[in-house]
Each structure stands twice: as C-alpha cells, then as structure tokens.
Amino acid sequence: MSSIQVIVTIVGIVFSLFIAWFFWFAPKGRARAAAGVGGAQEVAITVKGGYTPDVIVVKARQPVRLRFTRQESSTCSEMVLFPDFNKSARLPEGEEVAIEFTPERAGEYGFQCGMGMLRGKLIVE
Amino acid sequence: MLNAAVNVGTQEATVEYLPEKATLAQLHGAIEAWGYKTRPAISEEPEEKQRAEHEREYRRLMRRFWLAALVSIPVLITAYPQFLPLVRNWTAETLRLAWMGAALLTLPVLFWSGGHFFTGAWAALKHRSANMNTLIATGTAAAWLYSTVAILFPGIFPEGTSEPFYDVAAVVIALVVLGQALELRAKGRASEAIRKLLGLQAKTARVVRDGQEMDIPVEEVLVGDVVQVRPGEKVPVDGVVVDGSSAVDESMLTGESLSVSKRPGDEVIGATMNKTGAFKFRATKVGKDTALAQIVKMVQDAQNSKAPIARMADTISGYFVPVVMILAVLTFAVWFDFGPQPQLVYALVTGVTVLIIACPCALGLATPMSLVAGIGKGAENGILIRSGEALQTAQAVKTVVLDKTGTITKGKPELTDVVIVNNGPMSNEQLLRLVASVESVSEHPLAEAIVEGAKARGIVLAAPQGFEAVPGHGVVATVEARRVAIGNLKMMAREGVVLGALEEQFRTLADDGKTPMYAAVDGRAAGVIAVADTVKEDSAEAIAALHEMGIEVVMITGDNRRTAEAIARQVNVDRVLAEVLPEDKAHNVHLLQAEGKKVAMVGDGINDAPALAQADVGLAIGTGTDVAIEASDITLIKGSLKGVVTAIEVSRATMRNVRQNLFGAFIYNTLGIPVAMGVLYPFLGVLLNPLLAGAAMAFSSVTVVSNANRLRAFKPKFSAK
Numbered sequence: 001m002s003s004i005q006v007i008v009t010i011v012g013i014v015f016s017l018f019i020a021w022f023f024w025f026a027p028k029g030r031a032r033a034a035a036g037v038g039g040a041q042e043v044a045i046t047v048k049g050g051y052t053p054d055v056i057v058v059k060a061r062q063p064v065r066l067r068f069t070r071q072e073s074s075t076c077s078e079m080v081l082f083p084d085f086n087k088s089a090r091l092p093e094g095e096e097v098a099i100e101f102t103p104e105r106a107g108e109y110g111f112q113c114g115m116g117m118l119r120g121k122l123i124v125e
Numbered sequence: 126m127l128n129a130a131v132n133v134g135t136q137e138a139t140v141e142y143l144p145e146k147a148t149l150a151q152l153h154g155a156i157e158a159w160g161y162k163t164r165p166a167i168s169e170e171p172e173e174k175q176r177a178e179h180e181r182e183y184r185r186l187m188r189r190f191w192l193a194a195l196v197s198i199p200v201l202i203t204a205y206p207q208f209l210p211l212v213r214n215w216t217a218e219t220l221r222l223a224w225m226g227a228a229l230l231t232l233p234v235l236f237w238s239g240g241h242f243f244t245g246a247w248a249a250l251k252h253r254s255a256n257m258n259t260l261i262a263t264g265t266a267a268a269w270l271y272s273t274v275a276i277l278f279p280g281i282f283p284e285g286t287s288e289p290f291y292d293v294a295a296v297v298i299a300l301v302v303l304g305q306a307l308e309l310r311a312k313g314r315a316s317e318a319i320r321k322l323l324g325l326q327a328k329t330a331r332v333v334r335d336g337q338e339m340d341i342p343v344e345e346v347l348v349g350d351v352v353q354v355r356p357g358e359k360v361p362v363d364g365v366v367v368d369g370s371s372a373v374d375e376s377m378l379t380g381e382s383l384s385v386s387k388r389p390g391d392e393v394i395g396a397t398m399n400k401t402g403a404f405k406f407r408a409t410k411v412g413k414d415t416a417l418a419q420i421v422k423m424v425q426d427a428q429n430s431k432a433p434i435a436r437m438a439d440t441i442s443g444y445f446v447p448v449v450m451i452l453a454v455l456t457f458a459v460w461f462d463f464g465p466q467p468q469l470v471y472a473l474v475t476g477v478t479v480l481i482i483a484c485p486c487a488l489g490l491a492t493p494m495s496l497v498a499g500i501g502k503g504a505e506n507g508i509l510i511r512s513g514e515a516l517q518t519a520q521a522v523k524t525v526v527l528d529k530t531g532t533i534t535k536g537k538p539e540l541t542d543v544v545i546v547n548n549g550p551m552s553n554e555q556l557l558r559l560v561a562s563v564e565s566v567s568e569h570p571l572a573e574a575i576v577e578g579a580k581a582r583g584i585v586l587a588a589p590q591g592f593e594a595v596p597g598h599g600v601v602a603t604v605e606a607r608r609v610a611i612g613n614l615k616m617m618a619r620e621g622v623v624l625g626a627l628e629e630q631f632r633t634l635a636d637d638g639k640t641p642m643y644a645a646v647d648g649r650a651a652g653v654i655a656v657a658d659t660v661k662e663d664s665a666e667a668i669a670a671l672h673e674m675g676i677e678v679v680m681i682t683g684d685n686r687r688t689a690e691a692i693a694r695q696v697n698v699d700r701v702l703a704e705v706l707p708e709d710k711a712h713n714v715h716l717l718q719a720e721g722k723k724v725a726m727v728g729d730g731i732n733d734a735p736a737l738a739q740a741d742v743g744l745a746i747g748t749g750t751d752v753a754i755e756a757s758d759i760t761l762i763k764g765s766l767k768g769v770v771t772a773i774e775v776s777r778a779t780m781r782n783v784r785q786n787l788f789g790a791f792i793y794n795t796l797g798i799p800v801a802m803g804v805l806y807p808f809l810g811v812l813l814n815p816l817l818a819g820a821a822m823a824f825s826s827v828t829v830v831s832n833a834n835r836l837r838a839f840k841p842k843f844s845a846k
Contacts, residue, residue, distance in 0.1 A: 005462045012458030016451040023255055023447040049248020074241055075182050075309060078175070081429055083436060086512060088429035092174055114429075116254040116439045116489035118249075 054120040186306035189238035193299035204292035211795030227291040239298040249479030264480035268293040291308040297819030311830040318501025330361035363410035371402025434491035449483040478801040482818035491786035494833035499779025507762040513760035519776035528728040529682035534658040540578025542655035635687030667766035710736040767843040
C-alpha cells in the first residue's frame with residue numbers, strides 16, 4: 001500500500017472510533033429539575049432539532065411537570081411521547097405545553113418525537 | 126367584555142368575554158359597526174391547527190422540491206455530457222465552465238431546498254445524536270465539496286478523477302424532499318378516523334337563556350344551559366332531559382339500531398340524532414367532557430402509544446445512524462486501499478452512496494403509522510383499543526373467556542316460572558308474593574327480575590324482616606312472621622329442607638336454560654321460581670366466527686351448572702366454568718393462562734374488573750356512555766359480541782401490517798447498505814448509483830406510510846357500514 005493509503009486507513013479507523021465515542025459513550029450533561037408551582041418538579045424544555053435539555057434528573061414518587069416549547073416547523077417534532085408512562089402530547093409551534101405525571105419507580109426512561117428522530121432521557125432517582 | 130387585544134400584524138383580535146352576558150354574534154356586530162369585517166380565526170380546535178400546520182409544511186416542502194428539480198436538469202446535462210448530442214462536442218474548457226456553473230447552481234439547492242437537513246444535522250450534533258438529516262447532509266455536502274475541489278484544483282487528483290458529482294447533490298436533495306412531502310400527505314390520510322369521529326359533532330346549539338332562544342356555536346354552550354332540540358337535529362352536548370320527549374337514534378355511539386325513547390330525567394348524549402319529537406335538556410357535560418370528546422381522546426392517546434415491537438424498533442434505530450456513518454468511513458477506506466483505479470472516485474462514490482441509501486426513517490415510521498391506521502379502523506367500528514400494547518397482545522389470543530350475564534346474555538333477566546309443590550298450602554301468587562317480598566331489598570339482578578315479575582302481575586309486596594344474604598347459597602328473611610328461604614341446593618340443605626319431587630322440576634327448568642331457585646317457607650319446600658336471561662341474538666354468530674378464527678370460547682358464570690350448560694349449548698361454547706364465585710373469576714382466568722395460551726376476557730368492566738385485569742387482554746363490553754372503563758384494554762362500545770370478533774380481526778390485520786412494514790424497512794436496509802458498500806462488486810460488478818440510492822431512500826418512507834394506509838381499506842367480518 002502506498003503511504004497515502006496507509007494514512008487514509010488509519011484516519012478511517014480513528015474516525016470510526018471517534019464516531020462511536022461521540023454518539024454512544026461520551027457522557028452527556030444533565031439537568032436537574034427545580035421545584036416549581038404546586039410542589040411539582042419542573043423543567044422547561046425547548047424543542048428545536050432536539051430537546052434542550054435532553055437528559056433530565058428527577059426524584060421518584062413526586063409529581064413531575066415538563067414544559068415543552070417547540071420552536072420549529074418541521075413536522076417531525078410535533079408530538080412528544082413518553083412510552084413508559086403512556087403519555088403523549090401535541091406541541092403546536094411556539095406554544096408551551098406541559099406534561100405532568102408522577103414516576104413511581106427509579107430508572108431511566110426515554111422520551112422521543114413520533115418517529116424517533118429526536119430523543120431524550122428522564123432519569124428518575 | 127373583560128379584555129380585548131388586537132394583533133395588527135396577524136390581523137387577529139383576541140377578546141375575553143363573559144358568555145352569559147354577550148355572544149359571539151354581538152361581538153361580530155359591534156366590530157362591523159366600526160366598518161371592519163370579521164372572519165373566524167383558524168379554529169382553536171387542535172385538529173384544525175394541526176391540519177393547517179401540515180398544509181403549510183407541505184407547501185414549503187414542495188417549493189423546495191421544485192427549485193431542486195429545476196436545478197437538477199442543467200446539472201445533469203453537465204454531469205453526463207457524453208450521452209447528449211450537442212453537449213458531447215463541448216471542449217474541455219467549456220465543460221469546466223459549465224461545471225463551475227453547476228457548482229454555483231447547486232449551492233442554493235443545498236442551502237435552501239436542503240437547508241433543513243443541515244440545520245437538523247447540526248442541531249442533532251449538538252445533542253450528540255445523529256439522524257436521517259445527518260446522513261443526507263453529510264452525503265450531499267461531501268459530494269459537493271469533492272466536486273468543487275476537483276474542478277478548481279484538477280492537478281491535485283490523479284488522472285481521471287477530476288470529474289464532479291454535482292448531480293448527486295441536486296438530485297438526491299430533490300428526491301428526498303419530494304419523499305418528505307408525499308409522506309406528509311400520506312400521514313394526513315391515516316388519521317382520517319379521528320376526523321370522522323369529530324365530524325359527528327353538531328356545530329351549533331339552540332340555548333334558552335333569560336327566556337330568550339338563541340343559536341350559538343356549540344363551543345359556547347355552558348354546563349347548566351337549557352338546550353332545545355327540534356326534530357331531525359343533532360343533540361349538541363351531553364345532558365339530562367328536562368322537558369318534552371322524543372326518540373333518539375344513538376346508533377353512531379352505541380350501535381343500538383332501535384331509537385331510544387327519551388323522557389324527562391333520561392340522559393342524552395351529544396352527537397346523537399333526534400328523530401321526530403322535540404325536547405329541552407340541561408347540559409351536564411360540554412366541550413372536552415362529552416362522551417364523544419372522551420372517545421376521541423382515547424383513540425388519540427392509543428394511536429400515540431408504543432407497542433412493544435415499536436420500542437424494539439426504536440432501540441435499533443437509535444444505534445443505526447452512527448453505525449451507518451462508521452460503515453461509510455470504512456467503505457471509503459477499503460475502496461481507497463484495494464479498489465480499482467481511479468481509487469479516489471470509487472471510494473468517494475461508494476461512501477456517499479452508503480450514507481444516502483440508509484433509511485432510519487422507515488424503521489421509525491413502520492409501527493406508528495400502522496397503529497394509527499389500525500386503531501382508527503377499530504374506532505370506526507366501535508372498538509376502542511386503549512394502547513398499542515393491547516393491540517399487539519390481542520392478535521395472539523387463543524382463548525376467549527366470556528362472562529355469561531350481560532355478555533352472552535342480555536343481562537336483563539325476567540321472571541318466567543312459578544312452580545308450587547303438589548298439595549302445597551299456598552297458590553302460585555301467594556308464593557310469588559312471599560318470595561318477591563324477600564327479594565325486594567336485594568340488589569341482585571335476579572332479585573329485581575322477580576320483583577318486576579311480581580309487580581307486573583299486580584301483586585302487592587310486604588316488607589321483609591331480618592334479611593340475610595348468604596353468598597353462594599341464597600337469601601332468607603321473615604315475611605309476615607313466616608321464614609322464607611330462597612336459593613340453591615346448598616341453601617336448602619343449610620335450612621334443613623327436604624325437597625323431594627321439586628328437584629326434578631328444578632332440573633327441567635335448568636335444562637331449559639333458565640335459572641331456577643328453590644323456595645322454602647317455614648322450613649318446608651314450597652316451590653321453584655325460575656328466571657331467564659335471554660341470549661343476545663348475535664352471540665351464537667359471534668362465537669361461530671371466533672371458532673373460525675381458531676379461538677377457543679369459554680363461558681364463565683356464577684350460575685348453576687345445568688343452566689350454564691343449557692345456555693352453552695344454545696351458543697356453542699367450548700367449555701363451561703359454572704358456579705364460579707365472583708372472587709374466583711380472576712383465578713379461573715389464571716388457570717387458563719397456565720395452560721400456556723393467551724387469554725382474553727370479556728365482561729362488563731365493573732363486576733369483572735379483577736378478571737379483566739388478570740387476562741392478557743381485557744375487553745369491557747359496555748354501553749355508549751360507559752366509556753371510562755379503566756380496567757379494560759379494549760372497550761367495546763356496542764354491546765354485541767361481534768365486537769370481540771372485530772377487535773381480534775383488527776388487531777391481527779394491524780400487526781400483520783406492522784410486520785410487513787418492519788420487514789420491508791429491515792430488508793431494505795440490510796440489502797441496500799451492503800450493495801451500496803459494494804459487496805456485489807467482486808461477484809457481479811454491480812455498484813449502486815447514488816442517484817438511484819437517493820430515489821430508493823426517498824420513497825422507502827412513503828412506501829411504509831402507504832402500506833399502513835392500506836389498512837384503511839380493511840373490512841372486518843361484521844363491519845359497521
């Protein structure tokens with residue numbers, strides 16, 4: 001193999017590893033829910049190409065209120081689903097929509113848009 | 126008037142007012158008096174809003190498509206000059222200029238037509254995730270960048286590799302955007318069932334306020350308003366009749382084909398059709414609380430729920446895109462190292478093709494789309510499937526347990542026989558009087574039947590003393606100083622009563638499908654009272670259909686064995702579980718499950734709640750207004766057993782559709798990606814053209830959604846219309 005080919009191969013392997021690390025293994029920032037109105041744990045989430053914040057930490061057995069505001073028009077994100085809690089909500093553009101429930105058990109629960117393109121995680125302690 | 130605000134930009138006025146004091150019509154009048162024209166704003170109805178949003182988005186996508194399509198034409202010409210007559214003869218210089226033109230032309234395609242791919246990919250990147258946008262953006266950007274470097278610095282690259290691929294950028298973006306537009310259209314069609322349900326609602330209502338009659342939009346009706354309904358009109362909201370009487374057609378909600386007569390004190394449901402009379406009613410539930418609104422909400426919630434198979438698909442699609450990216454990088458490296466000359470070109474083209482052909486979307490859409498269509502189809506037929514999970518479990522049901530009373534039978538028992546012992550001390554009427562008097566304080570439906578039957582014969586009842594109900598046995602009380610005991614064999618044994626010839630009478634009545642009860646007065650056998658609950662007309666047909674589907678039908682009842690078996694023979698049930706105490710029903714369901722089959726239980730939702738919860742699928746068979754039956758996985762609005770057949774049929778058809786979609790999405794990706802990577806090249810010399818990959822990718826999602834729409838044409842055996 002020529003030297004260029006060797007370089008390309010090495011770069012290729014390194015890049016592949018980087019992709020795996022970046023998307024799967026790198027730790028993500030978490031947002032802890034703050035106390036809100038009526039004692040519920042509240043977090044405000046912006047929906048624009050993804051959920052910001054997308055990792056949320058709350059305590060179990062206390063009511064949770066997640067306030068979603070969608071700021072884009074692409075129809076992918078018009079619904080947000082919490083499959084483990086059987087909850088879903090439509091998010092009209094520009095409006096704040098609150099989803100409320102009380103997680104009973106600790107664990108990690110995913111939430112996502114209808115098609116699965118946007119994802120987030122709810123960590124219940 | 127409480128508050129008024131005008132947004133000049135959007136030309137919208139928002140007014141808060143007290144509905145008791147002013148009406149929308151008055152507001153319109155006031156505004157028009159100032160010389161302005163009024164028009165209702167896009168309705169607040171979330172359905173309307175969503176449709177408007179979808180329309181806007183569709184138009185936006187189509188505009189982007191047209192630009193990309195237009196640019197693609199000249200770009201394609203410059204990309205394949207050797208095939209076209211005039212262009213063939215261009216000199217290398219002219220060609221280079223043409224290519225630079227193509228570079229400039231494709232820029233707006235990338236950033237305007239395909240702009241959302243780039244912003245989407247960037248947003249995802251910030252969240253450390255990757256989706257379809259990442260793939261398309263990377264693929265088309267790579268094609269454009271390579272092409273531009275190739276024509277600007279042809280010297281850098283080895284001989285024969287300085288040709289551009291602008292056509293890939295333009296055409297792929299055009300195709301994928303078109304695919305997204307078509308997908309949006311197809312998605313809109315899938316949720317038609319909801320629109321049909323909402324279409325059942327009346328638009329206006331005539332209320333009587335302060336003695337004045339006025340027509341108002343149905344949204345303005347308040348709880349407590351008196352609403353007037355004339356012949357041929359739709360009932361606007363839920364309420365209780367206060368004046369007048371009529372017959373109302375409730376078939377759209379309960380499936381009851383005979384009109385139901387309504388008199389003061391009766392409930393009426395919004396969206397039902399008034400026939401020939403006129404009446405006034407007081408509104409008790411409006412807006413979101415009406416039965417119709419709750420049904421719509423249930424259907425929507427179910428459509429958005431995730432079946433277990435969908436969650437599996439979601440997990441896979443979470444890893445999918447980064448895996449594809451890694452494969453693309455490796456493909457490039459392998460072709461660059463080992464591929465034929467020109468290696469750079471082959472490496473780049475195959476790498477880009479891998480990025481383009483992968484379609485995570487189809488995987489993510491496969492289940493939700495079918496669920497929406499399937500649940501909508503169920504709703505059209507009066508079947509409310511509460512969750513995707515229920516739908517998935519229902520298809521595998523092999524045994525259906527039917528509660529007898531109210532499910533197989535009408536649930537309205539009637540008094541049929543009063544038999545007295547030979548040479549007994551009293552007449553039929555005297556015995557019936559005593560028995561009915563005892564039963565008058567019991568709430569058991571059999572008791573009510575006896576009391577009704579007695580009253581129908583004009584018998585006046587006496588008050589019982591010391592009433593005692595013995596579960597599984599019967600009841601006993603003292604009437605006019607005589608101890609009257611009513612019940613089964615166990616009850617008579619408990620009371621120490623010798624039955625003699627009565628046992629024969631009992632058995633004959635039971636073999637007839639009636640429910641007999643022994644009656645003893647002052648410790649001596651007095652006679653047998655029989656009550657019968659007629660079987661619903663279509664129960665036998667429904668059970669036959671279940672048999673055809675390969676499902677075993679079991680009947681469960683607290684009734685005595687002979688009666689149960691007689692009814693079982695009438696409707697052709699496979700197994701009978703009789704004399705089951707209410708608290709043992711769930712256990713019996715559990716025993717059936719232990720035989721290794723998936724068991725569905727059909728009951729009335731109130732008394733059978735534990736059994737319904739124990740079953741793999743619990744079906745509550747109810748009337749139109751009992752929609753909030755929490756214990757069930759599937760609610761059958763119409764009281765017919767045919768609903769069970771339809772529910773299982775719909776679930777099987779939907780899951781079949783889901784499997785088709787998932788299979789299609791999987792196969793597409795597992796075949797497409799390796800071919801794009803070039804696995805067929807060493808054997809067949811076949812490589813995937815990136816343009817073809819773009820077309821395939823764009824239309825794979827549309828195919829999935831269209832296949833889901835095929836469910837809308839599905840006709841269950843006993844379909845509604």
